[in-house]
Amino acid sequence: MTATAEQVLEAACALNEDDRALVIDALIATLSTPELVISDPQWLDDIRRRSKEVAEGRVTPIPWSDVEARVDRRIQGHV
DSSP, rough: OHHHHHHHHHHTTOHHHHHHHHHHHHHHHHHGGGGGTTTTTHHHHHHHHHHHHHTSSSSSSOOOHHHHHHHHHHTOOOO
């Protein structure tokens, strides 16, 4: 990896999770063969659709920690 790429990666990793996901999607979209990164085209379509919804403010992402806590409560029977 070049020094520039390492700097970009370091800056990207400092972003919050939602922004990192949007950056990942934007980078994948620039690839001439994004299917090499995501093997299932339906997943790629879903990722692009959902990223667009977030970027346009049509949905509000839920932090992973909240989702994980909900799942834990359901598993423990505390719905």
